[in-house]
Amino acid sequence: xxxxxxxxxxxxxxxxxxxxxxxxxxxxxxxxxxxxxxxxxxxxxxxxxxxxxxxxxxxxxxxxxxxxxxxxxxxxxxxxxxxxxxxxxxxxxxxxxxxxxxxxxxxxxxxxxxxxxxxxxxxxxxxxxxxxxxxxxxxxxxxxxxxxxxxxxxxxxxxxxxxxxxxxxxxxxxxxxxxxxxxxxxxxxxxxxxxxxxxxxxxxxxxxxxxxxxxxxxxxxxxxxxxxxxxxxxxxxxxxxx
Amino acid sequence: xxxxxxxxxxxxxxxxxxxxxxxxxxxxxxxxxxxxxxxxxxxxxxxxxxxxxxxxxxxxxxxxxxxxxxxxxxxxxxxxxxxxxxxxxxxxxxxxxxxxxxxxxxxxxxxxxxxxxxxxxxxxxxxxxxxxxxxxxxxxxxxxxxxxxxxxxxxxxxxxxxxxxxxxxxxxxxxxxxxxxxxxxxxxxxxxxxxxxxxxxxxxxxxxxxxxxxxxxxxxxxxxxxxxxxxxxxxxxxxxxxxxxxxxxxxxxxxxxxxxxxxxxxxx
Numbered sequence: 001x002x003x004x005x006x007x008x009x010x011x012x013x014x015x016x017x018x019x020x021x022x023x024x025x026x027x028x029x030x031x032x033x034x035x036x037x038x039x040x041x042x043x044x045x046x047x048x049x050x051x052x053x054x055x056x057x058x059x060x061x062x063x064x065x066x067x068x069x070x071x072x073x074x075x076x077x078x079x080x081x082x083x084x085x086x087x088x089x090x091x092x093x094x095x096x097x098x099x100x101x102x103x104x105x106x107x108x109x110x111x112x113x114x115x116x117x118x119x120x121x122x123x124x125x126x127x128x129x130x131x132x133x134x135x136x137x138x139x140x141x142x143x144x145x146x147x148x149x150x151x152x153x154x155x156x157x158x159x160x161x162x163x164x165x166x167x168x169x170x171x172x173x174x175x176x177x178x179x180x181x182x183x184x185x186x187x188x189x190x191x192x193x194x195x196x197x198x199x200x201x202x203x204x205x206x207x208x209x210x211x212x213x214x215x216x217x218x219x220x221x222x223x224x225x226x227x228x229x230x231x232x233x234x235x236x237x238x239x240x241x242x
Numbered sequence: 243x244x245x246x247x248x249x250x251x252x253x254x255x256x257x258x259x260x261x262x263x264x265x266x267x268x269x270x271x272x273x274x275x276x277x278x279x280x281x282x283x284x285x286x287x288x289x290x291x292x293x294x295x296x297x298x299x300x301x302x303x304x305x306x307x308x309x310x311x312x313x314x315x316x317x318x319x320x321x322x323x324x325x326x327x328x329x330x331x332x333x334x335x336x337x338x339x340x341x342x343x344x345x346x347x348x349x350x351x352x353x354x355x356x357x358x359x360x361x362x363x364x365x366x367x368x369x370x371x372x373x374x375x376x377x378x379x380x381x382x383x384x385x386x387x388x389x390x391x392x393x394x395x396x397x398x399x400x401x402x403x404x405x406x407x408x409x410x411x412x413x414x415x416x417x418x419x420x421x422x423x424x425x426x427x428x429x430x431x432x433x434x435x436x437x438x439x440x441x442x443x444x445x446x447x448x449x450x451x452x453x454x455x456x457x458x459x460x461x462x463x464x465x466x467x468x469x470x471x472x473x474x475x476x477x478x479x480x481x482x483x484x485x486x487x488x489x490x491x492x493x494x495x496x497x498x499x500x501x502x503x504x505x506x507x508x509x510x
Contacts, residue, residue: 045296045322070296070347072394097322103357107349108393144330 001057001127007206007232008192009057013037015123015194016062016090023089023121032063035089039066042104043096043129046070050094062090069108082113088122095128098140098149102133111152118154128161131193135159137182139173146172148181155195158184164211165189174215174222183216191229203227246336246370251448255280256374256404258381258446260411260438262457264308265301265344265377272457272483273443274308277340280373280445286339290318293354294346294379297322301344314340321354335363340373343380348399349392351379361402368404378411381444385409387432389423396422398431406449407435413464414439427468434467442480454480 001009016035039054041047046068058064067081085091091114093101105111118124124134132138135151137158146169151159160173163186173186185193185200190210194201203212214225257280263273278286290305292298297320309316319334335341341364343351355361368374374384382388383401387408390399396419401408410423426432436444436451441458444451454463463478 043322045293045298047296047322048298070294070350072347072392099357100321100354103353104350106357107353 001053002190002206005190005206006057008190008204011192011194011204011232012090012092012123012125013058013061015125019089019121019123035062036087037062037064037090037092038085038088039064039092039094040110040126040130041066041094041096042069042110043098043101043133044094045096045100047096054092054094058092069104069110082109085110085113086117086120086122088117090123090125091117093124093126093130093133095126095130097142098129098132098138098151099142101129102149102151105133114152115154124154125192131161131187132159135184137184139169139176139181141166141169141172146176148176155198156182158182158215159193160184160186160215161189163188163191163213174224177215178217178222183214185212185227186215186224187212200227202230204230204232206232208233246372248369249371252450253371254368254448255371256368256384256446257376258384258405258409258436258438258444259375259377260381260409260413260442260444260461260463261378261415261440262442263377264304266440267457268304268307270457271308273441273455275312276443276455276483277342277373277375278309278312278314280375281339283339285313285315287315287317287337288340288342289334289338290316290342290344291380292318292344292346293321294344294348294351296346296350305342305344321358321360331358331360332363335360335367335372336370338367338372340375341367343374343376343383345376345378345380347392348379348382348388348390348401351383352399352402365402365404374404381411381438382409385435387426387435389419389426389432391416391419398422398426404449405446406433408432409435409444410437412440413437414461424466424473427466428471428473430468435465436478437464437466439463454478456480456482458482 016037020035037058041050044050051066055064133151134154135158136153136156138149138151139146139160140149158181163170187193188210190207191205191212193203193212208231212227216223257277288309292301295301302318384404385401385408386403387398387400389396389410410419413420427434438444439461441456441461442463443455445453459482465476465478467474
């Protein structure tokens with residue numbers, strides 16, 4: 001949902017459409033040919049402006065919905081939100097505060113629902129806190145110096161976002177990985193890491209110079225290896241099957 | 243972390259609102275003025291926690307509108323926005339005279355406070371004399387339990403247990419809560435406690451209920467206990483607060499002090 005730049009949205013929608021085609025008819029949840037996309041704005045406290053932005057970007061292109069965990073009594077999907085999430089082709093988790101996100105999810109049983117969705121092949125994506133949450137460990141910064149947080153652990157790595165934009169974060173992440181945090185992946189704004197199962201399939205970007213890195217300790221030193229990036233603005237072949 | 247000393251039980255204060263205050267009564271400042279009067283500090287620092295609703299701008303604006311022009315230092319604490327805060331939560335909490343928790347989802351409120359360790363900081367602040375106030379979810383959270391609509395239909399939920407007993411809010415405004423609460427008290431799922439109408443505040447000193455106040459004529463509170471499986475109900479008549487202040491609770495000395503302070507500020 002970058003302003004004026006639909007490249008990453010196009011990319012995840014292509015993954016959702018591909019998932020839609022491959023899913024068993026019984027798992028499709030609806031007869032519509034459009035992919036089903038559900039927005040989880042929890043990390044922002046279900047901020048109205050963010051929900052509006054989601055619909056603005058997605059509503060014309062897919063069956064868009066959102067689940068609100070702050071206004072469950074009066075807005076969004078009512079009742080069986082677990083069933084709703086499991087019937088999606090794509091679950092889009094918005095950015096915000098990672099600690100608040102994970103605490104709220106745990107209180108509503110979302111941890112296990114999202115794990116099930118992932119196992120069933122629902123595409124999961126998100127920027128910032130919506131990226132960090134899928135990993136075993138994440139570096140987050142809030143009301144203090146950056147610190148380590150345990151995520152859902154679907155991906156057995158660590159993750160750091162806003163890498164190029166916040167030099168302090170980059171430095172702290174490298175220090176944490178050197179101190180025993182799991183090796184992992186760091187991404188600049190506009191860079192995205194696409195995993196199939198637990199393996200990195202490719203790194204893509206919506207900005208020509210956005211970069212992602214593998215960060216790991218090698219021989220007592222923390223090594224930052226730039227990943228080969230596919231810039232989505234250039235002609236790209238077979239995105240969905242990459 | 244706080245440099246403030248732990249205070250005696252009877253100097254620990256919580257005002258639990260069944261409804262009302264700046265988020266529900268834009269034209270009636272009586273309960274919010276009472277909140278400010280509960281601290282003896284001349285220019286109290288008041289911190290709003292809009293966590294339970296996800297920090298909505300409307301609540302924050304209402305808080306600013308109500309307290310911005312009064313003789314206090316008003317600020318809000320966001321647990322969602324990433325920017326603008328470079329101080330630790332314990333530093334921020336420790337310097338407050340009043341902490342006011344807003345309404346919304348009690349389940350989310352407690353989960354998020356616990357995830358950040360804020361629940362412990364707030365209880366610590368209460369033990370050191372910071373006045374705690376709250377409406378709806380932000381009122382029930384201090385008790386052993388309450389009735390929440392966090393998942394849609396009303397259901398019992400455990401609270402922080404700072405205050406003994408349970409609280410049910412909006413007894414008149416959301417009548418569907420009351421039967422759920424009464425059933426929970428009868429069955430023992432929740433301990434006995436209070437139900438408060440919109441506009442009613444329950445004032446606690448330490449863990450003792452002191453009195454009920456109200457910003458609306460006709461509003462009341464209810465004390466309910468289960469005795470051998472039967473509910474025993476007792477209506478509590480609140481003291482009606484005058485619009486524009488609470489002379490009964492705010493001492494003349496503090497009012498005068500605030501006036502002097504205002505004068506001195508305006509001369510600067």
